[in-house]
Amino acid sequence: MAKIKRNRNGTRKDVIIAKAAKLFREKGFSATSMRDLAEHVGVEAASLYNHISSKAEILQEICFKTANNFMSQIEEVDATPNKTAIEKIQAILRFHIKQMLENYEEVYVSDREWKHLTDPYLSNMQTQRRAYRQRIASIIEDGIRKGEIKPIDAPTAVLIMLHAVSGIESWHRSKKKIAGEVLEDNMVQILVDGLRKQS
Amino acid sequence: MAKIKRNRNGTRKDVIIAKAAKLFREKGFSATSMRDLAEHVGVEAASLYNHISSKAEILQEICFKTANNFMSQIEEVDATPNKTAIEKIQAILRFHIKQMLENYEEVYVSDREWKHLTDPYLSNMQTQRRAYRQRIASIIEDGIRKGEIKPIDAPTAVLIMLHAVSGIESWHRSKKKIAGEVLEDNMVQILVDGLRKQS
DNA sequence: TGAAAATGCTAACATTTGTTAGCTGATTTT
DNA sequence: AAAATCAGCTAACAAATGTTAGCATTTTCA
Known part of the structure; x- marks a missing residue:
């Protein structure tokens, strides 16, 4: 229901990647789960896969x-x-x-x-x-x-x-x-x- | 069955920690599993817990x-x-x-x-x-x-x-x-x- | 306006995860 | 030699993981 807010000049994929970068820095790649990322993006984990493939x-x-x-x-x-x-x-x-x-x-x-x-x-x-x-x-x-x-x-x-x-x-x-x-x-x-x- | 070889002047715990350090460096803490570690130590994962608590x-x-x-x-x-x-x-x-x-x-x-x-x-x-x-x-x-x-x-x-x-x-x-x-x-x-x- | 595409959801999946329980055999201590 | 401790095993657990399927809703645009 909650849509990913997309800044002008940026796709939703860009938003996901930006949030991911932040989390990967804070906790490391392996310690960051897709559900973690989804929550920070404001969406369910499965929804991420409409924008990224893995x-x-x-x-x-x-x-x-x-x-x-x-x-x-x-x-x-x-x-x-x-x-x-x-x-x-x-x-x-x-x-x-x-x-x-x-x-x-x-x-x-x-x-x-x-x-x-x-x-x-x-x-x-x-x-x-x-x-x-x-x-x-x-x-x-x-x-x-x-x-x-x-x-x-x-x-x-x-x-x-x-x-x-x-x-x-x-x-x-x-x-x-x-x-x-x-x-x-x-x-x-x-x-x-x-x-x-x-x- | 395969016992952990313990160098003189070192407990089995020391062996585990040394191997863990090597794996943690190579793959990171989160990406290293206990089964991974156990294999490198030459033992089953559960056996590690006779020497360390977590x-x-x-x-x-x-x-x-x-x-x-x-x-x-x-x-x-x-x-x-x-x-x-x-x-x-x-x-x-x-x-x-x-x-x-x-x-x-x-x-x-x-x-x-x-x-x-x-x-x-x-x-x-x-x-x-x-x-x-x-x-x-x-x-x-x-x-x-x-x-x-x-x-x-x-x-x-x-x-x-x-x-x-x-x-x-x-x-x-x-x-x-x-x-x-x-x-x-x-x-x-x-x-x-x-x-x-x-x- | 109506069709197509995009984006979200819930539910479920197969693995992998850290850890515990309970047992067997070896080693050490008495 | 008996008793106690140590150190390994198999089996299993509950939780967490990445990902897919199927469906509903919204957005885009011809």
Whole structure:
């Protein structure tokens, strides 16, 4: 009886996926039941299946939409001429942070819950994630070669960068939030120049 | 019929918890069933209950053992005199990294799956985690006051540090692992001094 | 306006879930 | 050697799970 309210510019499927993203973030994919989701959408569980074909499909949509988003951006950055490696890294970092602030639920879910995808989506996502990290590592190695970046292990640097950014989850939960731009500047500065005060 | 093999210096309960930690890391707490766990232990599901009282208890043991471990260490570091803030931060970082390398499964699980604890354990853990971050933030703020650390937002720095370290998960999965000590040095260096080459 | 499509509902299904009961045989303790 | 504890088993449970079938109502649009 209770219809799913559909915002302009969004299908009912979009509403379901948005609510699902929120629940998947809070409780995890496996611990979220379809009845749970239905209740938050304001509908009976069976009714969801008029809009989606399975629980798995919801996760797939969330993960691949997000992954494509990041892939597009890194290609854009990488293709931009006249950019130093440090600038490229900064651009990627800022994009990650902005995404984490603007599309928190979906970005978080696709980062933490992609393991629950099933093949062939699972392998696909693994490949995509590996490729993404590899591209960043290449930028860093390029920067090292050109003397802009310290000679550190590039994969380690990538690993630190990406996980540091995902820590914005704690920021979201925090009581005394600092402004988004301040957070962004702080994160980029700490990662690029470190904690220690240069004397 | 098939008995649980018990290593010297370990009860059968310990064996179960160790196997559980591995499964919880791979598939998550909710997606791991007791029958799953039993199979990996080499026993029927019902037999597990001769050693543990519930699935929830397993998660509790993993989480609180790990949390206590980290709490002890930070108290020790914090109480050590004649240490600069940077040195304290380094000590904490190295401890985290070492724990991640040595007790990977349990550290990972207690970091990622504690949300599935139930009250009162859940609230307890939340409090403990908040307190832990607060202690590190205080060290950083102290370092800022003394001019050892750049004037950045301390909670942001904590968030970066802790999540960066948890990225060692990717290192574990990586094909071409660098040595543990090299990883440790790289991580500490990047976090403390940043990516950019000082000119 | 009337037909087609979309969206909701209730009921039910087959599995899977965590856990308990009750039993048998082994191991330890006295 | 007898008694007590430990550690495994099979069978079963109640609840929760994802999903489908079948039907009613509303919305869309020709």
